[in-house]
Amino acid sequence: MAQPRLLGIIGDPIGHSLSPHMHNTAIEALGLNYLYVAFAVKPRDLAEAVAGMRALGLVGFNITIPHKEQMLALLHHLTDEARIIGAVNTVRCDGKELIGHNTDGIGLLTSLRNDAGFEPAGTRCVILGAGGASRAVTVQLALAGAAAIDLANRTRARAETLAQHVVAQIPGVQVAAHALDDAKLQDVLATADLIVNTTSIGMQSPDDTPLPESLIRSRHLVCDIVYRPLHTRLLREARKRGARALDGLGMLIHQGSAAFEWWTGQPFPVDRVRQSLIEALNGAAR
Ligand code: NAP
Numbered sequence: 001m002a003q004p005r006l007l008g009i010i011g012d013p014i015g016h017s018l019s020p021h022m023h024n025t026a027i028e029a030l031g032l033n034y035l036y037v038a039f040a041v042k043p044r045d046l047a048e049a050v051a052g053m054r055a056l057g058l059v060g061f062n063i064t065i066p067h068k069e070q071m072l073a074l075l076h077h078l079t080d081e082a083r084i085i086g087a088v089n090t091v092r093c094d095g096k097e098l099i100g101h102n103t104d105g106i107g108l109l110t111s112l113r114n115d116a117g118f119e120p121a122g123t124r125c126v127i128l129g130a131g132g133a134s135r136a137v138t139v140q141l142a143l144a145g146a147a148a149i150d151l152a153n154r155t156r157a158r159a160e161t162l163a164q165h166v167v168a169q170i171p172g173v174q175v176a177a178h179a180l181d182d183a184k185l186q187d188v189l190a191t192a193d194l195i196v197n198t199t200s201i202g203m204q205s206p207d208d209t210p211l212p213e214s215l216i217r218s219r220h221l222v223c224d225i226v227y228r229p230l231h232t233r234l235l236r237e238a239r240k241r242g243a244r245a246l247d248g249l250g251m252l253i254h255q256g257s258a259a260f261e262w263w264t265g266q267p268f269p270v271d272r273v274r275q276s277l278i279e280a281l282n283g284a285a286r
Pocket of ligand 1: 128131132198200227252
């Protein structure tokens with residue numbers, strides 16, 4: 001059999017990543033001759049590692065924490081999403097040229113549409129957190145035509161910086177910044193359609209939640225992009241309050257799907273991969 005074509009991921013640490021499991025499951029299900037490999041790369045070694053990926057002829061690779069922004073300087077071209085978000089999570093090697101893309105926001109958008117039937121155009125969205133994932137999610141919801149976006153973050157200044165960035169990049173969009181514990185959030189939430197948690201709270205401390213249960217209403221779709229654990233306290237309380245709840249697995253799968261299809265031109269076997277990831281996450285939780 002011919003040598004497999006190589007895909008991969010670079011990050012530090014990388015052992016916890018579900019991407020090798022996800023992509024190799026898809027490769028096997030489709031009977032393709034590819035192999036997806038994880039590489040632990042320190043920030044000081046990033047440029048050399050990327051030069052190595054090109055020299056070795058990888059088809060493409062993912063980039064995860066802490067390299068998503070530093071990677072920008074090493075690319076020849078950027079997609080519109082990557083340029084506006086200011087970070088890349090996916091690279092395609094076209095000959096000797098490297099093209100950077102960001103599929104995190106598209107991943108959430110596809111999960112909202114396909115898994116929850118939610119169309120963001122014209123809606124009011126509240127995003128908890130203002131870190132890297134929030135940046136991708138906020139830009140993508142703005143590009144999808146959200147009427148208003150409210151960012152609420154523990155460090156208010158970080159939400160303000162992100163709000164200014166999005167307004168400057170996507171003219172016409174309305175983005176406001178708040179502190180996570182701002183009393184005004186109650187009024188904002190009263191008319192909101194979507195709440196997306198992009199803080200790492202549910203992952204760091206599973207008994208904690210970014211939002212008091214009393215602020216959740218039945219009109220809300222509540223999405224927690226944390227997927228370890230899958231059933232966060234925020235989602236449990238959302239269901240209790242009669243709201244719809246969406247976990248972070250869909251975003252993970254659909255960001256991977258967008259990358260995989262961009263690299264291989266093959267349709268991603270979403271259901272097969274979802275089943276396999278649920279088994280892997282349940283196994284890890286035991
Ligand atoms: P990040 O850049 O480090 O941002 C972390 C965010 O969480 C910041 O807004 C931070 O607020 C907030 N935060 C952390 N601890 C907090 C606490 N104790 N109380 C209040 N706020 C707190 O991380 P990221 O890359 O955005 O990732 C965030 C989470 O999203 C992670 O759990 C990650 O696994 C998940 N994620 C999921 C997917 C998916 O595909 N489902 C994709 C990407 C990320 P400050 O600014 O105040 O520090």
